[in-house]
Amino acid sequence: MRVLLLMLLSSTTWACMPELPGGKAQIIESAKYALAYRTQPEKIVIGQHFVVELALCAKAGAAVPDSVRVDAHMPEHRHGMNYKTKVTSNGDGKYRAEGLMFHMPGRWEYIFEVRTGGTAGAPERMTTSVVLQ
Ligand SMILES: [Cu+2]
Numbered sequence: 001m002r003v004l005l006l007m008l009l010s011s012t013t014w015a016c017m018p019e020l021p022g023g024k025a026q027i028i029e030s031a032k033y034a035l036a037y038r039t040q041p042e043k044i045v046i047g048q049h050f051v052v053e054l055a056l057c058a059k060a061g062a063a064v065p066d067s068v069r070v071d072a073h074m075p076e077h078r079h080g081m082n083y084k085t086k087v088t089s090n091g092d093g094k095y096r097a098e099g100l101m102f103h104m105p106g107r108w109e110y111i112f113e114v115r116t117g118g119t120a121g122a123p124e125r126m127t128t129s130v131v132l133q
Helices: 002-010
Strands: 026-029 033-040 050-058 067-074 086-091 094-100 106-115 124-132
Touching: 026 124, 033 106, 033 124, 050 067, 050 106, 067 086, 067 094
Parallel strands: none
Antiparallel strands: 026 033, 033 050, 050 094, 067 106, 086 094, 106 124
């Protein structure tokens, strides 16, 4: 019992659950953060802009995010999107990224970059990919 308690106390990766109301969301996790996201529209159409809504929570011991960047690229093709995204914070750990567009079919990888403490330290990167047909 005592050992278990010490293990729990020494853990810096306590889970948290990001809340993104309004429907189902994909969850991805890094050592420090958990992120829920969904696209709008839900089904991405090649060559049409879409929005990514996301919610972020910091696990125990991790700094609260200052800002989030959202980007995407095609790792196999070594190119990114033709547009830059604009991320706005809705407060309360929620963000909205506008201006995404996947301009061709294939595997696209989202890159979520979480920044804390100004310029100090590298941003935490979280990635996940989707295949568009
Ligand atoms: Cu490509």
